[in-house]
Amino acid sequence: MQAIYVTDGSASHPRSRRFPPPALRALREDEARAGLRALGIAREPVFLRVADGTAARLDARERDAVAGALAAALGACGCALVFGPWPGEPHPDHAASAALLADALARCAQPPVLWSYAVWLDEFGAPAERPGAHVPFVDVALDARELARKRAAILAHRSQTTGLIDDDPGGFRIAEDLLERWLAPRERFWLVDGPRKWAQA
Numbered sequence: 001m002q003a004i005y006v007t008d009g010s011a012s013h014p015r016s017r018r019f020p021p022p023a024l025r026a027l028r029e030d031e032a033r034a035g036l037r038a039l040g041i042a043r044e045p046v047f048l049r050v051a052d053g054t055a056a057r058l059d060a061r062e063r064d065a066v067a068g069a070l071a072a073a074l075g076a077c078g079c080a081l082v083f084g085p086w087p088g089e090p091h092p093d094h095a096a097s098a099a100l101l102a103d104a105l106a107r108c109a110q111p112p113v114l115w116s117y118a119v120w121l122d123e124f125g126a127p128a129e130r131p132g133a134h135v136p137f138v139d140v141a142l143d144a145r146e147l148a149r150k151r152a153a154i155l156a157h158r159s160q161t162t163g164l165i166d167d168d169p170g171g172f173r174i175a176e177d178l179l180e181r182w183l184a185p186r187e188r189f190w191l192v193d194g195p196r197k198w199a200q201a
Helices: 021-038 060-077 092-106 144-155 176-182 195-200
Strands: 004-007 046-050 081-085 113-117 137-141 186-192
Touching: 004 060, 004 092, 021 046, 021 144, 046 060, 060 092, 081 092, 092 113
Parallel strands: 004 046, 081 113
Antiparallel strands: 113 186, 137 186
């Protein structure tokens, strides 16, 4: 299994002096590795390092380079399945990453089967952004061991779930009630038939 991160997470605490963007990026990447290890994934992730908050504003050259790097990473891992964000995600970086993934898959000679997931859709998504009733989905139930791994993986992101970065009170932190909802023993994925349908969703 290969994890690929498009953006670098370096803008979550813009007023922190202890964690300016380069330090925050390094911290977020270490947290990503720790989270993957909690899930039993030892393979080094691919970090494309698009600056946090800018994925939706890439120019044509930058977009082409990122989509090409993403396609190369997908080709290198030889995957048959890909999981990426739902294109209607209300977070602009997530929606842009979905579009970049569509572009990358369009470059693959044999595109893998694509499933999508939501992160902020239930919290902030508008009805028009949600998957329609025609989109097939599957709910995956997690047993106690899988749920414990999921919890450990999420909590490994300490900069986002704790007061680790305490010199920027306005920095991003996942609210406790949202965290508990994310720790539900179920994961939902929507099936996307291929790059063309993904791009038009």
